[in-house]
Amino acid sequence: MSAAEKNLIAAHAEVKAEITRTDTKTALLLAFVGAVVAGAWTVARDVPLTVPALVTGGAGLALLVGAAGLLLRSVRPNLAGRHGFPLWATLSADEIGAAVARDLAADVARLSRLAVAKFMCLRRAVDLTMTGGALLILAALLTLGGAR
Template sequence: MSEPNRNLEAAHAEVKAEISRTDNKIALLLALATGLLALAWTVGSNLHLPSGFGIAAAVVGAPGAGLVVWAVAALLRSVRPNLAGRHGFVLWATLTPEEIGERAGQRDLSADIAGLSRLAVAKYRALQRAVDLLRAGGALLILAALLTAGAAL
């Protein structure tokens, strides 16, 4: 295999690995966000606070929960499969065995790397947005918890 081909193969593998790492991070954040929502719902629905503190905690906690839900939506959007795409396994599923052989022989790694890199950047942006939303929502939920703890004292 020539040096340029080895470099293309290495770049292709690197981009695919980055997409896989991003998907793993997204899965972990989805678990964190849904756990945070479950915890907030459980604690919030079982507390009966004096009206002033309860209203203050709800005013701060509701937008916090909303931001966490928004983050979950961003994470889900970033891992949603594109079945209308004309590349990847979706394309292979529409071809006959002979057409697959022809296409595989004409494979352009440079085009694959460019397409996968754009996909990786889009996933990174969605992941970055979700992390920012989770941080803001978590901060508001912590503030609501502090208000609730102040009411209990």
């Protein structure tokens, strides 16, 4: 095996590992967002809220729901893709070996684009989560302060 082939295999493994790390971060953030939404909803039902707190808290919850949507989009399976499992499911064992040997560089490129797309969804979701959380904190302060 040449050095170029070894480097290509290492790049392929690195990209796949990055996708796995991004999916793990996405799963953790999705669980966190779900817990915050459930907690905020539970508190909001039991506490008399002022109009400013309702508006601010509603906007915060809307951003958190938007973040959850981005996170779900990030981990949504792409069965129409032209690499990985969907492609391999249509090939024989010999064809899989030939496809992997022939298209490893192309697979690295496709997986890299997929990793970047997942990372961007995760990044946007983190931004929405932080903004939504800040709005929920503001709503709590407005409720505690009794702003009318």
